[in-house]
Amino acid sequence: MVKHMENSMSDSRFTLGNAFRINNQEISHYPITLVIHDQNYLCWTASGEKCFKNFAPYAWLGYSPWFTTQTNCSDLPFHYPVNIQIIDLLLAQGEYGIIIYAFSETTIKKPGTADLCKYVKKRCGNAQQILLKLSDMDDSSIKDKFAGEIGINLMEYKSIEVAVTMFEQMKENILHMKKTVYSDRLNREQAEWTNFSFTAPLQECGHRILLVGDSISVGYGKFVQDLLPDCYVDRLNTSEGTHHPNLCRMLQIALTQYPYKVLHINNGIHLHGISVEEYSCNLLFIFQWIHMISPLTKIIFATTTSVSRKKKVTDAYQSKNFQLGGKDPLDNGSREMQTEYYYSPEDSALYIELNKAAINICSICNIPVNDLFSLCVSENLLKADPVHFRESGYRRLAEAVAEAVSFCLK
Numbered sequence: 001m002v003k004h005m006e007n008s009m010s011d012s013r014f015t016l017g018n019a020f021r022i023n024n025q026e027i028s029h030y031p032i033t034l035v036i037h038d039q040n041y042l043c044w045t046a047s048g049e050k051c052f053k054n055f056a057p058y059a060w061l062g063y064s065p066w067f068t069t070q071t072n073c074s075d076l077p078f079h080y081p082v083n084i085q086i087i088d089l090l091l092a093q094g095e096y097g098i099i100i101y102a103f104s105e106t107t108i109k110k111p112g113t114a115d116l117c118k119y120v121k122k123r124c125g126n127a128q129q130i131l132l133k134l135s136d137m138d139d140s141s142i143k144d145k146f147a148g149e150i151g152i153n154l155m156e157y158k159s160i161e162v163a164v165t166m167f168e169q170m171k172e173n174i175l176h177m178k179k180t181v182y183s184d185r186l187n188r189e190q191a192e193w194t195n196f197s198f199t200a201p202l203q204e205c206g207h208r209i210l211l212v213g214d215s216i217s218v219g220y221g222k223f224v225q226d227l228l229p230d231c232y233v234d235r236l237n238t239s240e241g242t243h244h245p246n247l248c249r250m251l252q253i254a255l256t257q258y259p260y261k262v263l264h265i266n267n268g269i270h271l272h273g274i275s276v277e278e279y280s281c282n283l284l285f286i287f288q289w290i291h292m293i294s295p296l297t298k299i300i301f302a303t304t305t306s307v308s309r310k311k312k313v314t315d316a317y318q319s320k321n322f323q324l325g326g327k328d329p330l331d332n333g334s335r336e337m338q339t340e341y342y343y344s345p346e347d348s349a350l351y352i353e354l355n356k357a358a359i360n361i362c363s364i365c366n367i368p369v370n371d372l373f374s375l376c377v378s379e380n381l382l383k384a385d386p387v388h389f390r391e392s393g394y395r396r397l398a399e400a401v402a403e404a405v406s407f408c409l410k
Helices: 038-054 080-092 115-125 140-150 167-176 215-227 244-254 274-292 315-321 349-365 370-380 391-409
Strands: 015-023 032-037 058-062 096-102 128-136 153-157 191-199 205-214 230-236 262-266 298-301 308-313 338-343
Touching: 015 038, 015 080, 032 038, 038 058, 038 096, 038 167, 058 080, 080 115, 080 191, 080 230, 096 167, 115 128, 115 140, 128 140, 140 153, 191 215, 191 244, 205 215, 205 244, 205 391, 215 230, 215 391, 230 244, 244 274, 244 370, 262 391, 274 298, 298 349, 298 391, 308 391, 349 370, 370 391
Parallel strands: 032 058, 032 096, 096 128, 128 153, 205 230, 205 262, 262 298
Antiparallel strands: 015 058, 015 191, 191 230, 308 338
8 A cells, every 4th residue: 555655745745656648559550668767767758759759659657747746746666566556557558569667776776666677577578678777877786686687678878868869769679560459449549648646644644535537637636635734635637538447447546545535536528439328327337436446435526627719809808808996907018919718618518418417427326516617617717728727727626626525524
């Protein structure tokens, strides 16, 4: 279990977690290239993602630059058992041709790193496995442990910048690999992502809450923690919709880490073309799955938030909304035309139907509903794009989520 994590920040909630992402899975005739990395190799891993775009499947597991500011203060050290569960899930996504371990010398020498590499080597024995090593590293023990005992190839380089050229060489190797074909028939996005985030306990008491959702829950998650200082708020953020078998696997991983008091789930934006009827059936199964794994956990369902449409704002609109004695709400120091987003009933029509169906399922299952959709519409929460919110919008959503969780805990 994750509960043995140490807290390195005594004055605030300290979160640890890892994320993974798989790109280009629809290009199913090449095996997946996987990078397992630490914080030092963020930029290097991102350059590989760019290099592999529209070429072949590319995956990474480690510390995410996108999730860092929103969820995790630090990556989850590889010796924590939950990482093995996450890796098992990742390795089940397809056939892997190349696996790269991109670690700093500090990470290489940490407890559990060699065991993790040994485990992956055993699971993917046919894949080319490479450990990156800076030229100035003390390599005697590294060679003995990783090359000699585990059987991983060492690739030496002088700097991370130079190592970027390795991706082009790997692409050449992939072209000559045995081609593979995925057997699943899922409608996939160009990039599918998941982030696990666990709050290190300051003490062994208190309520632990799990927020499940997509990028919307990424936005409001940290604010929910601020509003619930007596709780430990963990997060499972993913692009996988209710139709995707990975969602059940992820829930199982998360729910077996702690005895959660409340699970708040917001999942509906990533539909992948499924119908309202399919969504209803899938949601019912998800509720049953959660109850089977963690029968004492109370579930709260949040309706899918609204979709907005872009509208250009002109000077005429500025003068109309200007209030005497106040600042022009659209004045940004220039007279350039600005863009704002307004609720679009037409673009939200499908989600309105989804929410109606979900509320019906919740009524049958006696699950309380946190109606975030109605909140978005009634208060016209500010958007950064048609789907995602500005900070003020996320803060308002967090207030609604925290209120629902607090009520459920009573």
